[in-house]
Amino acid sequence: MRTLLVERAARMLADREPVTLRALVEGTGASTMAVYTHFGGMPGLWSAVRQEGFTRLAGRLAAVPRTADPVHDLVALGVAYARNALDAPELYRAMFDARADLADALAADATFDRLVDAVARARDEGRLSPATDPRALATQYWAAGHGLVSLVVQGVLPAGGLAPLATRTAVALLTAAGDEPDRCRASVERAWAAG
Amino acid sequence: MRTLLVERAARMLADREPVTLRALVEGTGASTMAVYTHFGGMPGLWSAVRQEGFTRLAGRLAAVPRTADPVHDLVALGVAYARNALDAPELYRAMFDARADLADALAADATFDRLVDAVARARDEGRLSPATDPRALATQYWAAGHGLVSLVVQGVLPAGGLAPLATRTAVALLTAAGDEPDRCRASVERAWAAG
DNA sequence: GAGTATGACATAGCAGCGCTATGTTATGGC
DNA sequence: GCCATAACATAGCGCTGCTATGTCATACTC
Incomplete structure (x- = not known):
């Protein structure tokens, strides 16, 4: 899950899409909480x-x-x-x-x-x-x-x-x-x- | 007004205060609209x-x-x-x-x-x-x-x-x-x- | 000088943001 | 079998930049 989110963030970055909390988890099946359990928040991501x-x-x-x-x-x-x-x-x-x-x-x-x-x-x-x-x-x-x-x-x-x-x-x-x-x-x- | 806002932004930057729309105009007597009339928005600022x-x-x-x-x-x-x-x-x-x-x-x-x-x-x-x-x-x-x-x-x-x-x-x-x-x-x- | 266009101002409220409080579920240890 | 723990979802908070709307003063036109 960690790696999935990080790689998705990198891809969104490459695609010039704004990397926001909600946009990041959308489509992954995960909720916004996943970012907090794994990274402690957006700065951690x-x-x-x-x-x-x-x-x-x-x-x-x-x-x-x-x-x-x-x-x-x-x-x-x-x-x-x-x-x-x-x-x-x-x-x-x-x-x-x-x-x-x-x-x-x-x-x-x-x-x-x-x-x-x-x-x-x-x-x-x-x-x-x-x-x-x-x-x-x-x-x-x-x-x-x-x-x-x-x-x-x-x-x-x-x-x-x-x-x-x-x-x-x-x-x-x-x-x-x-x-x-x-x-x-x-x-x-x-x-x-x-x- | 333009120069006042720009210099205030520079000072807030130097003081490591976050430069947000509302924090910027606070104390200047101006409202948030001043940023839009003079700069067209935060990117312009x-x-x-x-x-x-x-x-x-x-x-x-x-x-x-x-x-x-x-x-x-x-x-x-x-x-x-x-x-x-x-x-x-x-x-x-x-x-x-x-x-x-x-x-x-x-x-x-x-x-x-x-x-x-x-x-x-x-x-x-x-x-x-x-x-x-x-x-x-x-x-x-x-x-x-x-x-x-x-x-x-x-x-x-x-x-x-x-x-x-x-x-x-x-x-x-x-x-x-x-x-x-x-x-x-x-x-x-x-x-x-x-x- | 009256009428009016224009620009600068204030207020209120929008959607979106990161984040958190709370409840739920699944897993592993004793 | 019981429960502690971690990961999940939902709802909502405060803040962000921004915009719709209304007000006011200035300045220009005739």
Whole structure:
């Protein structure tokens, strides 16, 4: 029942239908009380929906294959992140809703750790400077990507502009972290071409 | 009456009071109809509040002095942007609310143009590569800053972490655009120290 | 200057919202 | 067999944004 309601909410979100208590339970056979027994109320439901969003994102990132090029793999995570957001923009907006407490999204930590590990690997394999702080660079990388994706999802930037802007930003951040510019650019562009 | 209601809404936002139709007009002597005669409804009010937010931001950016160092001035705009957001986080969240149509915020264009001009000046004065596309770099710069500020406003990143992360990102973007690394770092850090 | 159109105001009440109080039913432990 | 517990349905509360309606002042027309 929990999963049924969460998935129905995600679908209504994707269909741009307003997710209200009564509209959510309609057709499920359940009554409005189901939301309170399982989630404690609408805020709890939204929290579960965000969890679901982060879980789906984690699944996408986990599906990114590991290749011999750690910088390529790092960028491939960003590409997967962007595709996940653009495939379900309403869910992405719900995940980062202004009035949401992101602290309740444990799955968010898992996805971020995946990014930190990818940075650490690129450093350990010599592509990035040994002085690189994986958490700091991952945060910069995530923030820049999140900023770009948010502006696209919100309609400020055209979707077609995302790839070139993200490419430039990724190259800038990674070369500043010590990667060799030409090699970096090749890795980044290959990741975007593959995604 | 328009400005009175908008400013009251901004103040309620800052005070973390829920901005509802009845709560907004209470104490102003006006009735709920005032919102409909002046704004056409609550969405219109929110649009006006966002306009007000962008106007205040434009005022902050306009107050940033022009110095002899164009890269310093560019970063100073970013510092002013961040300070504006952190001084009124609820207003910032309303400005970039997920369900807001940012197209109605004409003042947003003005603030972005200010950033584009600063990039163009840095290029024309030889600090950045002549091949630099001011709009593209300004967009990268804004997206990265917006991403970082959003995460801080949302409580994901601690406020104290903003300056070092923004510094690193700014240096990465500007050196990738052709600025000399040491000189760039000095300009960036001076701008953060001054702000 | 009288008549009137227009815009801003107040009042009352609508449907919808999230939520809760209450009653009912099914399941599992002793 | 008894009962505690959890999940369900129903009804209704207070609040939301919004609208229908009436009033009033201003300003424009002739």
